[in-house]
Amino acid sequence: xxxxxxxxxxxxxxxxxxxxxxxxxxxxxxxxxxxxxxxxxxxxxxxxxxxxxxxxxxxxxxxxxxxxxxxxxxxxxxxxxxxxxxxxxxxxxxxxxxxxxxxxxxxxx
Amino acid sequence: xxxxxxxxxxxxxxxxxxxxxxxxxxxxxxxxxxxxxxxxxxxxxxxxxxxxxxxxxxxxxxxxxxxxxxxxxxxxxxxxxxxxxxxxxxxxxxxxxxxxxxxxxxxxxxxxxxx
Numbered sequence: 127x128x129x130x131x132x133x134x135x136x137x138x139x140x141x142x143x144x145x146x147x148x149x150x151x152x153x154x155x156x157x158x159x160x161x162x163x164x165x166x167x168x169x170x171x172x173x174x175x176x177x178x179x180x181x182x183x184x185x186x187x188x189x190x191x192x193x194x195x196x197x198x199x200x201x202x203x204x205x206x207x208x209x210x211x212x213x214x215x216x217x218x219x220x221x222x223x224x225x226x227x228x229x230x231x232x233x234x235x
Numbered sequence: 236x237x238x239x240x241x242x243x244x245x246x247x248x249x250x251x252x253x254x255x256x257x258x259x260x261x262x263x264x265x266x267x268x269x270x271x272x273x274x275x276x277x278x279x280x281x282x283x284x285x286x287x288x289x290x291x292x293x294x295x296x297x298x299x300x301x302x303x304x305x306x307x308x309x310x311x312x313x314x315x316x317x318x319x320x321x322x323x324x325x326x327x328x329x330x331x332x333x334x335x336x337x338x339x340x341x342x343x344x345x346x347x348x349x350x
Contacts, residue, residue: 158336169341225277
């Protein structure tokens with residue numbers, strides 16, 4: 127199974143951009159890259175996903191390296207409500223979504 | 236549109252007992268996945284059901300079993316509970332398989348404590 131590695135924790139100042147990195151060096155050509163986040167005492171929440179091209183939505187942007195061995199989740203302006211654990215996930219098949227330990231993001235007012 | 240709901244919210248059991256957790260999928264979703272999340276860790280995939288059939292399984296023993304009903308609601312059953320089964324149990328629904336880039340919608344989870 128493709129594994130991901132992320133920093134354990136990161137800090138950002140409020141209203142500044144945040145770049146959350148993820149390495150997935152064993153990714154296969156058909157594996158999707160997903161990002162979810164989990165706020166305290168809640169279930170995970172979908173953020174964004176992509177396959178090869180960079181993706182944008184109302185929550186964030188996903189930048190995927192050309193060789194697809196890494197990706198970066200970009201929050202354009204961090205708010206206090208963005209403080210959460212962010213999970214980078216490689217979806218290796220139709221039946222398995224493997225979560226890693228994630229990155230705990232703190233946002234400083 | 237109703238989101239994913241789970242019941243009960245909290246549950247306390249003793250070692251050796253059996254437990255059933257329930258999940259109602261988001262309207263129109265035909266796939267449900269179950270995850271176990273120990274404190275301070277990421278969710279671990281237990282299994283997935285697609286149209287009432289098990290569609291994949293993670294590294295969990297057979298005492299973890301499930302069902303999906305025609306209305307796509309689902310149950311997770313755990314027999315012979317062990318102390319290490321204490322965790323937050325999450326279900327997630329999606330349209331289609333869990334693969335292919337489908338977004339999964341998670342419920343708030345059931346907190347199980349085994350004494």
